[in-house]
Amino acid sequence: MANQLWLLRHGEAEPHDAKPDPERELTARGEAQSRAAGRALAALELTFQAVYTSPKVRARDTALxxxxxxxxxxxxxxxxxxxxxxxxxxxxLLLGVEPDGRILVVGHNPDFAQVVFDLTGARVDFKKGGVAGVRLEGTRGELIALLRPRELDRIAGVA
Structure with a gap:
């Protein structure tokens, strides 16, 4: 039995010098990326036992x-x-998940790209607003999805 870890990198945010890092907000494009990611995951009929998010404003708003x-x-x-x-x-975070369950985590790079690499050996270009899915069985991890924002837009039906 394998659990799945789905990672959603926050959408595009204000520039680094706009506000203190934890307070940086999504841009209009970042908000659209976040909505499209949710619609695409729903279109793929993925259900999650839990959704976890970073407390930073841009990630929290992406998750919402x-x-x-x-x-x-x-x-x-x-x-x-x-x-x-x-x-x-x-x-x-996966400890409380039922067998064959999945969770969604919303956060930041470079952490997410490193976690994907450490679990699967895959080097990924994790775009803002992008999604990766990793299947975990024991100590083995397999990259099962890597979706850039433009692919998520297509899945979500965004023109």
Missing amino acids: LACESLGEHEPIVTPVLAQDFAVADARD
Whole structure:
């Protein structure tokens, strides 16, 4: 039995010098990316046992907008997703998941790309607003999806 870890990188945000990092908000494009990601995941008929998000404003808002389409969960703010998120943290979040269950985590790079690499050996270009899916069985991980924002738009039916 394999669990799945789905990672959604926050959408495009304000420039780094606009505000302190934790307070940076999504741009209009970032909001659209977040909504499209949620609609695409729903169109793929993915259901999640839980949705976890970084407390940083841009990630939290991405999670909220994506969950509107998923119609499932209120995202759970999880401080470990703010910085230095690692494989051990991902495995901890998966502990409460039923066999063959999946979770969605919303956060940041370079942490997400590193987690995908550490679990699967795949080097990925994790775009803002992009999604990766990893199937975990024991200590093995397999990259099962890597979707860029433009692919998520197509799946979601965004012109």
